[in-house]
Amino acid sequence: MERLWAPWRMEYIGQAREGEDEGCLFCEKPKEGDDEKALIVARSELSFAMLNRYPYNSGHLMVAPFRHVGELEEVEDDESLDMQRLMQRCVKALKEAMQPDGFNIGMNLGVVAGAGIPDHLHWHVVPRWNGDTNFMPVVGETKVLPELTAASYAKVRAAIGT
16 A cells, blocks of 8 residues: 655644644734744735645635634624635636636635634635546545645745735
8 A cells, every 4th residue: 555644734633732722823823923934925904815734725725804703794894895805816816826727715614514713714715726636535535735835825925916
């Protein structure tokens, strides 16, 4: 049997347990002052976009409001519009930087729906390519990513501008 090592998965699993009492990722990362380290590719007035450190696909990013809000119906109209506009900028930048064939864009509301951080809602923007799903996730329960997150960050950040 062949083995494909994905050492970042153990880091993710460990952080999921350790990070439970450390506060909200979407509240803390924008305050750090180092957007590259935090993987923040863009900021707008009321929201920001950051690459997912544990992506479903290369270029997978998330758009979240700065305000800590976990319920969709509690998002203010101006926040909603701001996030929508930022998502549009991100999709345009991802198209330019990575030439995907399509996107999955969505939100997981509640733990039962798959939300890893249920108290701070966020949109997932996942670039997709023809043929990016193969036997590995089905048979090997492993996703093969063709690019390091740092390389994705450099491409998307350059395409989105400041």
